[in-house]
Amino acid sequence: MQNFTFSTTKTIVCEAGAARLLAESCRAAGAGRVLLVTDAGILNAGLLDGVLPGFDRSDLRLGIFDRVEADPSSATVEAAVHAARALGAEMIVGFGGGSAMDVAKVVAVLAHPDCRQSLDELYGVGSICGPRLPLLQVPTTAGTGSEVTPIAIITTGKTTKAGIVSPHLQPDTALLDPQLTLGLPPKVTAATGIDAMVHAIEAYTSAHKKNPVSDMLAREALRLLAGNIANATHRGDDLNARSQMLLGALYAGQAFANAPVAAVHALAYPLGGYFHIPHGLSNSLVLPHVLRFNASAAAPLYAELAPLVMGGQCVTGSPQQKTGQLIDWLESLIVELGLPSRLRDCGVTEDRLPQLAEDAMQQQRLLVNNPRAVTEADALAIYRAAF
Numbered sequence: 001m002q003n004f005t006f007s008t009t010k011t012i013v014c015e016a017g018a019a020r021l022l023a024e025s026c027r028a029a030g031a032g033r034v035l036l037v038t039d040a041g042i043l044n045a046g047l048l049d050g051v052l053p054g055f056d057r058s059d060l061r062l063g064i065f066d067r068v069e070a071d072p073s074s075a076t077v078e079a080a081v082h083a084a085r086a087l088g089a090e091m092i093v094g095f096g097g098g099s100a101m102d103v104a105k106v107v108a109v110l111a112h113p114d115c116r117q118s119l120d121e122l123y124g125v126g127s128i129c130g131p132r133l134p135l136l137q138v139p140t141t142a143g144t145g146s147e148v149t150p151i152a153i154i155t156t157g158k159t160t161k162a163g164i165v166s167p168h169l170q171p172d173t174a175l176l177d178p179q180l181t182l183g184l185p186p187k188v189t190a191a192t193g194i195d196a197m198v199h200a201i202e203a204y205t206s207a208h209k210k211n212p213v214s215d216m217l218a219r220e221a222l223r224l225l226a227g228n229i230a231n232a233t234h235r236g237d238d239l240n241a242r243s244q245m246l247l248g249a250l251y252a253g254q255a256f257a258n259a260p261v262a263a264v265h266a267l268a269y270p271l272g273g274y275f276h277i278p279h280g281l282s283n284s285l286v287l288p289h290v291l292r293f294n295a296s297a298a299a300p301l302y303a304e305l306a307p308l309v310m311g312g313q314c315v316t317g318s319p320q321q322k323t324g325q326l327i328d329w330l331e332s333l334i335v336e337l338g339l340p341s342r343l344r345d346c347g348v349t350e351d352r353l354p355q356l357a358e359d360a361m362q363q364q365r366l367l368v369n370n371p372r373a374v375t376e377a378d379a380l381a382i383y384r385a386a387f
């Protein structure tokens with residue numbers, strides 16, 4: 001049997017309406033002062049309305065940091081750490097999409113009274129010394145799976161998305177409440193759902209750490225996500241579709257937390273950094289083209305995924321032919337979901353492609369996991385195909 005190690009978030013609570021129990025969960029964790037990290041969109045959507053009365057009824061002191069932006073910057077992390085220290089926070093709650101949850105993770109480390117590290121010292125793999133404050137995550141998108149990953153992605157400088165990867169970032173608790181996602185707008189539902197599908201696909205073909213548990217999770221994630229993304233996007237109030245998407249994103253997060261993502265993400269990051277294209281859409285724009293590039297190395301694995309994704313449709317032929325059917329299906333899904341499919345339709349100009357390719361090469365942490373080696377010339381060719 002293959003040797004492997006698998007880790008995930010210790011406690012996972014999944015229940016429609018569970019967000020109402022957030023204060024009780026914090027009290028059970030022994031915290032007296034809690035900082036909730038979120039963004040203005042979440043507040044304006046009223047997602048905290050059912051949560052706050054629980055805190056009012058308790059003797060907990062709650063601070064809210066609501067200034068997280070999409071692709072959060074290091075300055076935002078510093079501001080949130082400042083808020084946590086001012087409150088004397090004993091516990092951090094991330095409440096939102098990947099952006100809010102990622103900031104919450106880093107705050108839980110830096111706001112611990114015994115932390116002697118600066119934010120700059122945390123970047124990279126395995127740089128955090130620990131300890132950190134207790135950390136509970138409430139996802140409101142079915143996308144990043146950040147509630148079960150030991151990863152935070154922060155934008156440094158103006159354009160670079162840098163990863164912090166450490167077991168210390170693995171949250172203690174993930175609280176999944178599908179009711180929170182009922183009002184997620186169609187475009188965000190579609191893009192974040194594609195992000196989750198990419199997590200599953202890239203975990204399944206990850207070059208080094210793919211293992212039986214990550215494979216099992218990736219396959220089930222894809223089945224759930226592919227089967228429900230259209231309903232969740234076009235009929236946002238379908239609680240069942242929303243629940244399946246949240247579960248699918250969780251499984252995909254568990255898979256790629258242990259079998260890391262690769263070239264789709266490496267090429268997506270510069271699109272977010274330079275053009276502020278949302279993370280899920282960045283992935284969606286390069287996905288078919290990276291899969292086509294990878295096919296010569298990964299076709300047997302893609303062929304195993306094709307029938308899971310395409311449901312009842314008949315998938316036949318050689319691994320290469322099945323891979324072709326998978327890619328065609330994904331391309332039509334992207335159109336059906338109403339997402340743009342070309343870089344030129346998202347504000348990217350052709351003269352910027354070489355810069356994007358040069359920057360993608362900086363994401364070696366991810367590129368080493370790709371089933372096929374990617375040179376800068378390859379990255380440029382993929383961007384040209386996506387243009």
Ligand SMILES: NC(=O)c1ccc[n+]([C@@H]2O[C@H](COP(=O)([O-])OP(=O)(O)OC[C@H]3O[C@@H](n4cnc5c(N)ncnc54)[C@H](O)[C@@H]3O)[C@@H](O)[C@H]2O)c1
Pocket residue numbers: 039040041042045047069070071072096097098099100102140141143144145146149150151152153161180181182183184185188192195279280
């Ligand atoms: N840590 C990880 O493992 C990991 C994995 C993938 C991506 N990421 C990072 O996560 C970030 C992207 O996260 P995301 O795609 O979840 O988007 P996001 O957190 O940036 O949120 C996108 C928008 O959706 C809004 N929103 C979120 N939930 C809502 C809801 N239920 N109803 C209405 N509006 C809602 C937010 O207000 C925001 O404006 C990027 O920075 C990306 O790099 C992290």
Ligand SMILES: [Fe+2]
Pocket residue numbers: 144195196199265279283
């Ligand atoms: Fe992602």
